[in-house]
Amino acid sequence: MNTMVENKKKPRGKKNPEPRFSKEQYLQWYELMLRIRRFEERALVMYGQQKIRGFCHVYIGQEAITAGMESVLRKEDAIVTAYRQHGTAIGRGISTRTAMAELYGKATGCNKGKGGSMHFFSAEHHYFGGNGIVGAQIPIGTGIAFAEKYRGTDNLCVTMFGDGAARQGALHESFNMAMNWKIPVLYIVENNQYAMGTSVKRTSNVTDLYKLGYSYDMPSEPVDGMSPEAVHDAITKAAEYIRAGNGPYFLEIKTYRYKGHSVSDPATYRSKEELNTYKEMDPIETVEATLLNQFKAEDEVNAIKEAIKLEIDEAVEFAENSPYPDPSELYVDNYVQEDYPYIMD
Numbered sequence: 001m002n003t004m005v006e007n008k009k010k011p012r013g014k015k016n017p018e019p020r021f022s023k024e025q026y027l028q029w030y031e032l033m034l035r036i037r038r039f040e041e042r043a044l045v046m047y048g049q050q051k052i053r054g055f056c057h058v059y060i061g062q063e064a065i066t067a068g069m070e071s072v073l074r075k076e077d078a079i080v081t082a083y084r085q086h087g088t089a090i091g092r093g094i095s096t097r098t099a100m101a102e103l104y105g106k107a108t109g110c111n112k113g114k115g116g117s118m119h120f121f122s123a124e125h126h127y128f129g130g131n132g133i134v135g136a137q138i139p140i141g142t143g144i145a146f147a148e149k150y151r152g153t154d155n156l157c158v159t160m161f162g163d164g165a166a167r168q169g170a171l172h173e174s175f176n177m178a179m180n181w182k183i184p185v186l187y188i189v190e191n192n193q194y195a196m197g198t199s200v201k202r203t204s205n206v207t208d209l210y211k212l213g214y215s216y217d218m219p220s221e222p223v224d225g226m227s228p229e230a231v232h233d234a235i236t237k238a239a240e241y242i243r244a245g246n247g248p249y250f251l252e253i254k255t256y257r258y259k260g261h262s263v264s265d266p267a268t269y270r271s272k273e274e275l276n277t278y279k280e281m282d283p284i285e286t287v288e289a290t291l292l293n294q295f296k297a298e299d300e301v302n303a304i305k306e307a308i309k310l311e312i313d314e315a316v317e318f319a320e321n322s323p324y325p326d327p328s329e330l331y332v333d334n335y336v337q338e339d340y341p342y343i344m345d
Helices: 023-048 063-070 086-092 096-104 137-151 163-167 169-181 209-216 228-246 272-279 283-293 298-321 327-331
Strands: 078-081 127-130 157-162 185-191 220-224 249-254
Touching (some): 023 063, 023 086, 023 096, 023 283, 023 298, 063 086, 063 185, 063 228, 063 283, 078 086, 078 137, 086 096, 086 127, 096 298, 127 137, 137 157, 137 185, 157 163, 163 169, 163 209, 169 185, 169 209, 185 209, 185 228, 209 220, 209 249, 220 228, 228 249, 283 298
Parallel strands (some): 078 127, 078 157, 157 185, 220 249
16 A cells, blocks of 8 residues: 555544635635536446447546645636546636536537547636647647746746656656746646556556656645645746746646546456545535534535536536537638638648
């Protein structure tokens, strides 16, 4: 069992310490995490009914990362991530309606039904995907951050990747360039312990992945990814450092996915004991317990639950009733040059 599990002797949701944040903040975290959880659960159901096809990687268990991150970031900051990204996109502001429609491949989806599960995108929300190639987003996010530096803003780009991508050469090239040019990029590895079905300790001699940043003199820290409070604190510190013009920062946010790598993965490579240990740390249950025990917010919690149930029901109905893209859309949004000569009519 890994160190993170060993350090959690008791589930945090059973006894809550004195809350460090306001009731309103915990309600915001709870609402966003529950929205993501219910969206992903329904996506799995609709995939089982063959309403959703192709690859599908859900964020169940990792919701505290998005919640803690979004309570710090500005809307002008950019985010780029990998393909386990429905929750990250919803956190940025992409609606559950357009997200579900995109999973259905419908024209009303956030990418007009042409991106699917792995390729959400929204320029309006400064959300740059959803990238299907392992590690490809690392140099992309570095470039987005460089553009902010070039324009003279104090915005940053959060560049997120999984533990499997930490072995990609593009990471080292990006880290080196970012440190050399003091690029305003926050690198986050969402370490959910398994790259597909392979544990970190089987693929790397360095299992504390934040230490990779030390080779470049990059400020680097581990973070408890099952706690929105811990994520909020770590990103607050990192963002202040970056906005001050000091260059990049690297966080290893240690988390856990309750489901397999994708819908086709039965996750037989891990024990039920390990899975249940992490479920006892569930961030949604922990925050709910804080709201109920410390703030006596039963009415607000119940209202959020009911509202999100209706929201996800409506998102599915919206996706079901939306049209598929017209075949002509195949040639739209491929090239900036409108009269690009190599598109067949």
